[in-house]
Amino acid sequence: MRFCSKLTAIALIFSSMSGALLAQIAAPSPPKLDAKGYLLIDFKSGQTLGSMNQDERLDPASITKLMTAYAVFRAIKSGQIGIDDEVQVSEKAWRTPGSRMFIEVGTRVPVELLLPGMIIQSGNDASVALAEHVAGTEETFAEVMNQLAAELGMTNTHYVNSTGLPAKNHYTSATDIAILATALIHEFPDYYRWYSQKQFSYNGISQGNRNTLLWRDESVDGMKTGYTESAGYCLVSSAKRNGMRLIAVVLGTKSPAARASESQALLNYGFRFYDTQLLWEQGEIIGSTRIWKGTEENIDLLIKDSVYVTIAKGTGDQLETTIEIPDQLMAPIQKAIPVGLATASLAGETVATADLYSSIDVPEGSLMQTSWDEVLLWFE
Numbered sequence: 001m002r003f004c005s006k007l008t009a010i011a012l013i014f015s016s017m018s019g020a021l022l023a024q025i026a027a028p029s030p031p032k033l034d035a036k037g038y039l040l041i042d043f044k045s046g047q048t049l050g051s052m053n054q055d056e057r058l059d060p061a062s063i064t065k066l067m068t069a070y071a072v073f074r075a076i077k078s079g080q081i082g083i084d085d086e087v088q089v090s091e092k093a094w095r096t097p098g099s100r101m102f103i104e105v106g107t108r109v110p111v112e113l114l115l116p117g118m119i120i121q122s123g124n125d126a127s128v129a130l131a132e133h134v135a136g137t138e139e140t141f142a143e144v145m146n147q148l149a150a151e152l153g154m155t156n157t158h159y160v161n162s163t164g165l166p167a168k169n170h171y172t173s174a175t176d177i178a179i180l181a182t183a184l185i186h187e188f189p190d191y192y193r194w195y196s197q198k199q200f201s202y203n204g205i206s207q208g209n210r211n212t213l214l215w216r217d218e219s220v221d222g223m224k225t226g227y228t229e230s231a232g233y234c235l236v237s238s239a240k241r242n243g244m245r246l247i248a249v250v251l252g253t254k255s256p257a258a259r260a261s262e263s264q265a266l267l268n269y270g271f272r273f274y275d276t277q278l279l280w281e282q283g284e285i286i287g288s289t290r291i292w293k294g295t296e297e298n299i300d301l302l303i304k305d306s307v308y309v310t311i312a313k314g315t316g317d318q319l320e321t322t323i324e325i326p327d328q329l330m331a332p333i334q335k336a337i338p339v340g341l342a343t344a345s346l347a348g349e350t351v352a353t354a355d356l357y358s359s360i361d362v363p364e365g366s367l368m369q370t371s372w373d374e375v376l377l378w379f380e
Contacts, residue, residue, distance in 0.1 A: 037056050
């Protein structure tokens with residue numbers, strides 16, 4: 001059986017890593033959380049380690065700002081805007097209720113300051129200012145957000161605004177948030193540093209990051225809190241220990257303390273009972289095979305993208321790998337087209353697969369080469 005969940009797919013697209021199926025090896029059940037929904041995944045493999053109501057459409061509150069930031073990062077990367085652009089603060093941005101960066105109407109603020117104001121201080125005013133700078137209006141920016149959500153495969157998400165303030169038809173799911181968090185960390189590691197910053201000052205006002213896990217657990221380096229009355233207290237957290245990164249999404253708890261403690265419980269569970277293991281490195285040659293009727297007689301078989309697997313601790317030495325290729329591979333062979341499949345299994349369960357590619361293109365051979373191979377194939 002081949003694991004092909006959305007989370008594994010997004011890990012393949014944005015982390016250049018294929019997914020993995022968790023083997024049914026001894027590991028306790030994940031903790032039961034007092035939340036509307038939650039999800040714990042491994043960043044590298046995309047493997048789900050624990051979940052509840054992970055695809056239920058819920059109010060994301062300020063978790064919305066993960067997509068606002070992602071959309072701005074994409075706009076910077078594409079050259080649509082510059083990080084040193086001066087953004088004129090509109091009256092709408094200035095008047096936006098809720099948490100604030102305290103920018104002033106009519107002033108010009110660099111994108112490079114608005115981003116930490118939104119990420120660290122959760123400034124709704126900064127979110128709207130950025131949205132207007134990228135797309136002209138917040139309404140048009142919401143369309144951009146939805147286009148990016150569709151591109152990432154976030155099928156249970158729809159945005160109406162850039163802030164996460166309550167609005168009809170504004171929702172997402174724990175699965176979709178994990179997809180977005182994975183993409184953001186992988187695509188924008190340089191900007192991701194803002195999510196670990198504990199404090200930010202602007203206009204003479206210093207505000208602390210509401211993610212209290214940054215103080216409690218040194219392995220935590222992001223990501224975002226959220227709260228509205230309808231959403232409850234939410235937290236997306238990411239932590240890295242001994243080379244293993246986990247992402248926890250906890251939605252709809254009853255207090256700031258609860259969202260932190262429940263998220264900490266998830267992260268501790270994942271790190272305690274699971275390991276992430278590199279099966280094959282990007283470009284690794286793992287075998288060779290005969291090619292018939294081509295300009296070459298043999299080709300090396302390689303893995304294009306690194307393949308990670310998440311397994312219960314202590315079971316790594318039980319992994320078994322196999323290679324499947326056709327009995328007779330005929331030229332022409334293109335190195336962009338898979339010619340076989342590598343499979344890893346644990347206790348009889350498939351835990352990872354990866355396509356195999358030729359290391360070189362092999363065109364069809366001359367008439368003499370193809371005729372000679374035809375004779376040899378009779379004996380095969």
